[in-house]
Amino acid sequence: MKLTTRNALLALTLCLTPFSASAADHEVKMLNYGTEGSMVFEPSFLEVEVGDTVTFIPTNSGHNVRSYVAPEGVAAWNTPLDEKTTVIINQPGVYLYYCPPHLMMSMIGMIQAGEAVNRADLDQKAAKLRSKLVMKGERLDELLAQVK
Ligand SMILES: [Cu+2]
Secondary structure, X not given: OHHHHHHHHHHXXXXXXXXXXXXXXXXXXXXXXXXXXXXXXXXXEEEEOXXXXXXXXXXXXXXXXXXXXXXXXXXXXXXXXXXXXXXXOOOOEEEEXXXXXXXXXXXXXXXXXXXOOOHHHHHHHHHHHHOOXXXXXXXXXXXXXXXX
């Protein structure tokens, strides 16, 4: 009897392992100067799978990450300043975030997981955000153009 239970547990473990092994972590650096200019997230656009994680790395200091658009049911994030923080992307859709100290300089980024199910909400909120981008506002248009 004991042996049967053990075998059943082992079989279950083997079944679950491929799923947990497929979740990837993606790194986004917070930079004062990057290949796309000053005050940037790099890469600024990420395509991930649902279940993946994204880790924000404070390569330079003075930055943090606040979620602005996220699919329904996702808890908002507002990471501590200068702290490496990992978020789990557990709902399909598009996530738009920014660095609060450098919003005017368009320090923004986007994550797409699966289908862009919240596209209408994204476009509506992005239009509101656009008016707050004093410099390099075209970065938002470039990110929106990458949504599939
Ligand atoms: Cu910043």
